[in-house]
Amino acid sequence: MEHYAVIDLGSNSARLAVTKIMDDGTFENVVERKEAVRLSENMGPEKVLKQPAIDRTINALKSFKENFEDLPNVTVKAVATAATRMATNQKDFLAEVKAETGIDLEVIPGTKEAYYDYLGVINSLPIVNGIIMDTGGASTELILVQNKRIINLISLPIGSVTLSESDVIEDRPSAGQMYKVFDQLNEIYNNIWWLYRGTNLPIIGLGGSNRTLAKIKRRNDPDRKHWDDIHGFHLSAQEVKDIFLKIIDSTLEERKNIPGLSKERADIIVGGLAPAMSLIWRLNSDRMIFSKQGLRFGVLYEHISELRNNGKSTSINLENFEAPESDE
Structure with missing residues (x-):
């Protein structure tokens, strides 16, 4: 033991x-x-x-x-x-x-972080095809999964804290601020050559910002007893858009009172959700699926797999996957 x-x-x-x-x-x-x-x-x-x-x-x-x-x-x-x-x-x-x-x-490098995200999701949810997206405070990982296998992955140097600090969107964001954020994200996504292969696929959301979408929706469920149990929970693209609209149309103080949105995240939630919103529009995804098992559980699943294989590593070679220069 x-x-x-x-x-x-x-x-x-x-x-x-x-x-x-x-x-x-x-x-x-x-x-x-x-x-x-x-x-x-x-x-x-x-x-x-x-x-x-x-x-x-x-x-x-x-x-x-x-x-x-x-x-x-x-x-x-x-x-x-x-x-x-x-x-x-x-x-x-x-x-x-x-x-x-x-x-x-x-x-760990960004590609390794993305790989652990993949292990956490693929070992805990029945995902066959999709784009795994982990939006953290200072990076966002994207993993293209087809037939349960990694096809491409990348770690981007943008996240909820960095986007929020650079574009000053703590209170109710202006149209100009939102335009600047989405224009930046559009340029970043334009440079990921394989991203189009995720068109029409679901987005599997990891990270506190993305999971907040599910928690807000669950707080509105008739049975609120297990409102934070969002592993495998689905939201349609329209439901995601409606929640995001409510968030960006609120002041900081109003966001702190939205059920399901933690007060400690209210000042960075707009920046934290912007990457997912931009990706939904770009890929024409019809839904988001939420996972509570990301990096930590990916590390665990790798360890258990190695134990079962008598210590033989099961990690894949990440050398051929994309990573931005800032990850080096």
Whole structure:
């Protein structure tokens, strides 16, 4: 028996999942935690992690550690994504985390992040064809899936925090601000040559911003008892558009009172949903499907697969997949 703790340090949130893996390969989740750390806050064009964000992150990691340090036979896998990946003071940050928490953070490239997203989705939902989209605080991953296999993937250096900070859309966004955001996204998508192959396919939404769409809709369901159970939940493209319209037509204070939209995300939700909205229009997708199992569970599924195969790696070669220069 093994306890496997996965820490996913993103640009906006830090997440923990602890899983008990039995000797026969079965497993059960025993701990799930999330803390909003805003690690990418105010990084600016110089791409420097700021001390307030670093302090929030270290406090969250210390809190996470309390959930697994006393468990028997614990293995820890801690990965850091976009904010840490692009930070010019990455080395100092990793050293400070190690000194303060004892946790070794592994900075993974965007293509690896996208691959883990794929593993999390494909092992937990009956997805055959679609575009997996994980919108985080400072990056967005896109994965084209056909016949359950990865065809192409890419990590883009845009996310809910970076789009919101660069285009100042904290309060009710103006038409000019929205035009600027969607024009930027259009240019980015134009440069992904394979994206047209996702035309008319569903979008599988990962990340807190995308999942907020499902949570808002579920809060309006007659049975609200399990409103946050959105794994596998579907929304039509029109339902997504209606929710987005309500969000952009609200002030910051009004957004904080929308059921299903957390107050801590209200200031970045417009920027966080813009990539998905732009993709829906471009691909003429008729629906979004939502997944609660992304990177953390992808790491878990890879580990379990390796255990079942006596330690043989099951990872695919990502060298031929696209990644923007900023991921290097």
